[in-house]
């Protein structure tokens with residue numbers, strides 16, 4: 001299969017270029033970055049395109065890819081429910097499959113799955129995510145997706161207990177789908193996340209660390225293979241794991 005990469009000079013994009021070049025069933029059709037015309041994808045016969053640009057660029061790229069029958073595998077963060085609905089609409093309209101994957105690392109995906117499983121058993125839950133200081137968005141896409149899974153699993157249950165009345169500096173974190181999320185940006189981190197659950201007389205902590213961007217590559221290659229044989233929109237790698 002012929003695969004294009006957008007954001008190919010970036011931290012993730014350059015790692016994806018290496019991974020595609022190393023995959024026996026894939027050929028790198030085009031490696032594009034800022035200023036390169038998207039037409040190069042169709043000229044090079046790309047069937048799928050992996051997008052690791054930035055939140056401000058990704059929607060235009062995805063619309064273009066879908067309208068030109070190039071299947072997008074989107075790794076860029078910042079996908080709220082509205083963006084997902086828009087991409088689903090384009091995918092349905094064009095009959096072209098797509099994938100939006102908030103986190104390609106198997107460990108992070110399992111953490112999210114376990115958080116969804118645990119959520120209904122605990123009255124309290126908070127998310128702490130930590131990333132390298134060059135990340136431009138907060139909270140992380142992974143934290144947003146995790147919060148959504150926790151909120152879905154807790155539908156109909158009481159709100160988290162919290163007596164805070166005064167918090168002018170938002171020390172209690174951002175509320176994403178009602179779940180407090182705390183974002184750390186610090187040298188030495190690639191991508192880490194913890195979910196803290198609290199119950200009467202007990203605590204459960206789920207913790208995951210990506211220490212190298214190689215951790216995302218098996219998931220990227222899996223998503224490319226799957227988007228080539230599926231229809232519609234896939235959201236999250238969880239759907240693609242056995």
Ligand SMILES: NC(=O)C1=CN([C@@H]2O[C@H](COP(=O)(O)OP(=O)(O)OC[C@H]3O[C@@H](n4cnc5c(N)ncnc54)[C@H](OP(=O)(O)O)[C@@H]3O)[C@@H](O)[C@H]2O)C=CC1
Nearest residue numbers: 007009010011012033034053057075076077101102103104
């Ligand atoms: N889903 C997942 O598992 C993961 C997702 N991410 C997400 O991926 C995204 C990229 O992260 P990262 O690689 O660290 O970021 P980088 O800033 O290192 O890379 C982004 C690259 O995209 C380029 N770019 C920006 N706009 C365009 C455009 N319109 N067309 C083509 N290229 C463009 C940038 O160029 P320039 O610098 O010139 O602007 C840069 O080379 C982020 O949203 C991040 O959160 C990251 C890791 C894992």
Ligand SMILES: O=C(O)C1=N[C@H](C(=O)O)C[C@H](O)C1
Nearest residue numbers: 077102103135140141142191
């Ligand atoms: O910017 C990053 O580095 C990462 N971004 C994604 C996110 O926002 O969740 C995935 C991973 O956490 C790394």
